Amino acid sequence: MKPLVRNAALNSYVEVSQSLGIDPRSLMKRVGLDPVGLAVQDRWISGVAVVQLLELSAAVAQRGDFGLLLAERRRFSNLGRISLVIREEPDVRSVLELLARHEYMYNEMLRSRLSEAHGLANLKVSLDLGEVMAARQAVELAVGAFHQVLRTFLGTRWQAVSVCFTHSAPADTGTHRRVFGPVVEFDREFNGIVFYASDLDLPNPMSDPLLRTYARQYFESIAVSRDTTVQDRVRELIEVLLPTGRCSIEQVASSLGVDRRTVHRHLSASGETFSSLLDTTRTQLAEQLVANPGRSLTEVSRLLGFSVPSAFSRWFSGRFGCSPREWRRRRTRQQPFVQE
Incomplete structure (x- = not known):
């Protein structure tokens, strides 16, 4: 690379x-x-x-x-x-x-x-x-x-x-x-x-x-290792690009100075695809962001790269089995027990 x-x-x-x-x-x-x-x-x-x-x-x-x-x-x-x-x-x-x-x-x-x-x-x-x-x-x-x-x-x-x-x-x-x-x-x-x-x-x-x-x-x-892998780089770029609404494999490949086939090849070697890495990274970020009551769900939707909140809500329900609002309510109710 x-x-x-x-x-x-x-x-x-x-x-x-x-x-x-x-x-x-x-x-x-x-x-x-x-x-x-x-x-x-x-x-x-x-x-x-x-x-x-x-x-x-x-x-x-x-x-x-x-x-x-x-x-x-x-x-x-x-x-x-x-x-x-x-x-x-x-x-x-x-x-x-x-x-x-x-x-x-x-x-x-x-x-x-x-x-x-x-x-x-x-x-x-x-x-x-x-x-x-x-x-x-x-x-x-x-x-x-x-x-x-x-x-x-x-x-x-x-x-x-x-x-x-x-x-x-x-x-x-x-x-x-x-x-x-x-x-x-x-x-x-x-x-x-x-x-x-x-x-x-x-x-x-x-x-x-x-x-x-x-x-x-x-x-x-x-601090990150000097031996950062392509998979790590792609994950970092996904996190940076999601809030811009322009997170695509083409954008990631451009940032890495390669073509999309090269990105596919490196991810495939580690058992990943761009879509699977995007979904995993987005899911991890969603847990962190939705759990924060200081952020509106509209803002969370934007930070995760969704053009409209309804699309975010459908995606979230498919991953977590409930709406982001309900997930936040349950998490808030559980919080005192987690802290103890």
Whole structure:
């Protein structure tokens, strides 16, 4: 399977594209990405398609700094759930090590490595795309995003010793110097950031020692294995796509960067079909959502991907033997005994 990235990788893509006078919707469709889906930050999409989109956008806009313009707008929260954990890490070293160790949780094509020698720290960044293709914009976005993370913890006045790129300099380096300062260098042997090793041990000013244990416990509960299966990925995508009303095998296959036959083949190998996995996932979610009296059944119907509540009610009755309202009433009546 091709590497995936979260939709958050394209945060601010629409705004930057429009500011440069190019049409983000048409460009996304050209590489097989769904513009509407960008609203769901945790949805997984094809990493290769994202790389192609950035290169295409840079060419159409005639801006060699397109990826860096996106990096400038990066927010700490774009990392997703892992951002809640790293903000409580004690120092910069712990932050970078955690990001590198669990990068597959937010970007499957990203490879980062931290090393130290002679008082300097090297944060090397690369992309594993599974094929040879131009990726200048994606590389600059990744390096720029790490640079933003470092400034989040070390302060906006912090400056690296050097910011390196293996590709040649663009005709105009104004954006690069604005983002990185005068230390940006091209035609180097690696992509990444060089800074003083002593910066690694500087304390994280945002960290609360009392919250650190809770943050780590939370992280352990959400951390997924690097060996996540296709079945796991499909189940995750079903959960994300159901509330949009567009949960189909075509949409899932598009997010995975493959065709529907490939999805069928992988699921069949594990004894599943897309329909059976959809039904199982929907059933599990229904139990959780209907049991919550704080949600209206109309809202639950929408979250489970039904266009009208009546369709949800018929489906639910077929699975649980009673209407969702009756099931909730029985569950509420049983609740005191469950708690005891």
